[in-house]
Amino acid sequence: MRKPRRALFSTAGAAFAAVLGLVVSLAGPTTGTAEAAPTGIRVSGGRVVEADGSDFVMRGVNHAHAWYPDRTGSLADIAAEGANTVRVVLSSGDRWTRTSAAEVSSVIGRCKAAKVICVLEVHDTTGYGEDGAATSLDRAADYWIGVRSALEGQEDYVVVNIGNEPFGNTGYSAWTGATKAAIGKLRGAGIDHALMVDAPNWGQDWSGTMRNNAASVLASDPDRNTIFSIHMYGVYDTAAEVRDYLHAFTDNGLPIVVGEFGDRHSDGNPDEDAIMATARTLGVGYIGWSWSGNGSGVEYLDMVNGFDANSLTGWGNRILNGSDGIAATSRTARVYGGGGGTGGGTAPNGYPYCVDGGSSDPDGDGWGWENNRSCVVRGSAADR
Incomplete structure (x- = not known):
C-alpha cells in the first residue's frame, strides 16, 4: 500500500526515472561478529x-x-x-x-x-x-x-x-x-x-x-x-x-x-x-x-x-x-x-574531529592527537 504523501516515484531513470531504494535495520550487529579482512574498502x-x-x-x-x-x-x-x-x-x-x-x-x-x-x-x-x-x-x-x-x-x-x-x-x-x-x-x-x-x-x-x-x-x-x-x-x-x-x-x-x-x-x-x-x-x-x-x-x-x-x-x-x-x-x-578522513569539523564539546578517525586513537577512548592538538573521534564516547 502507498503511504499517503510519502509514497513516490523517483524519476531519474531512462529518461532519468529514479528515486532509489533498499531497506535497513534498527538493531546493531551482534557483538563478536567477524568483519571482512582488510582487502580493500x-x-x-x-x-x-x-x-x-x-x-x-x-x-x-x-x-x-x-x-x-x-x-x-x-x-x-x-x-x-x-x-x-x-x-x-x-x-x-x-x-x-x-x-x-x-x-x-x-x-x-x-x-x-x-x-x-x-x-x-x-x-x-x-x-x-x-x-x-x-x-x-x-x-x-x-x-x-x-x-x-x-x-x-x-x-x-x-x-x-x-x-x-x-x-x-x-x-x-x-x-x-x-x-x-x-x-x-x-x-x-x-x-x-x-x-x-x-x-x-x-x-x-x-x-x-x-x-x-x-x-x-x-x-x-x-x-x-x-x-x-x-x-x-x-x-x-x-x-x-x-x-x-x-x-x-x-x-x-x-x-x-x-x-x-x-x-x-x-x-x-x-x-x-x-x-x-x-x-x-x-x-x-x-x-x-x-x-x-x-x-x-x-x-x-x-x-x-x-x-x-x-x-x-x-x-x-x-x-x-x-x-x-x-x-x-x-x-x-x-x-x-x-x-582520507571525514573532512574535519567540530564536535559538540568544542574540540575538532579527528580527520583520520580511529587511526589516531590507539587506546580507543575517543580522543586522538593530530596537528599537535587533541581531537575527537566521530561517534565515540567523547563525541558529546
Whole structure:
C-alpha cells in the first residue's frame, strides 16, 4: 500500500526515472561478529574504511553512464570539482543496453585516473514489483558475476552497488530476503568487494523496511562488508526526518550513506541543508543526483548544464561549493595518496574531529592527537 504523501516515484531513470531504494535495520550487529579482512574498502565498527583502517567518507556525484556512454570525460570533471566518489549508472541489459565487462574495466580505469572511488550500480532493478519493466536483484547479481573479470583486484577502488532502488511501493516486504540472497550469491561467486544495497520504496524506505532489517542483512554477509544506501527526496523534507533516519543506523553501529538526494523533487522538497549538515556531523557519506542529462521534468536535478563543467546550475553550485558541500568536506581516498578522513569539523564539546578517525586513537577512548592538538573521534564516547 502507498503511504499517503510519502509514497513516490523517483524519476531519474531512462529518461532519468529514479528515486532509489533498499531497506535497513534498527538493531546493531551482534557483538563478536567477524568483519571482512582488510582487502580493500570495507566496513569496520559500523563505518566505511579503507584497507589501512582509515575512515573513508564518500562525497560524491551520480553519473548516468548507461545512458550517456560517450560522456567519459564527466568522471574527470566531477573529480575536478572535489568529489572523492562517483556513483556510476550501469545496465545489466535487462532494460537498457548492457554495460560490458570491457566497458566496466574502462570506467574503473577512468575513476582511478581521476582518483575517485567508483560506486558501480545496476539501474535495471529500479522500482521492481511496481514497475513492470524492472528486473530483480537476482538478475542484477547474475550481471555482476558475468562482469567479475573487470572487478577482480579492484577492491581498493570499487564498491558494488547491487541494484538501484530494487523495489517500488509494491511487494517491498520481499526486500530483506531478496537482498540477503543476492549478497550470498555474490559472495559465493567470489566477489569480495564492499557491497552497497539500496532501500526499497524507490530508495526512500518510508516503510522502514531497510532500517528495521539492516542488522540481519549485514549479519547474513559472510564478509560483514555491506553498506546501506538511503535515497533522500520528498520523504525527507524536514531536518528531524533526516536526523532520525541516519541516527537509526549510526547509533546502532550500522554503515549508512545517502546514495542519492537533490534540492527539490516532484514528490516534495527534500531538506538538502539538513542532509548535508547531518552527514558532516555524523561522518556519513553522501552522493548527490546527478551530474547532467536528466529529463522527463526533472532537469532541475542536473548539477551542470549539458555536461559542461563550466556551467554550474543552482543545485550544482549548492552541493559542490555550498555549506557542508563537496569542496569543503571531501578528502581524497588514501589509496590515491590523499588524506582520507571525514573532512574535519567540530564536535559538540568544542574540540575538532579527528580527520583520520580511529587511526589516531590507539587506546580507543575517543580522543586522538593530530596537528599537535587533541581531537575527537566521530561517534565515540567523547563525541558529546
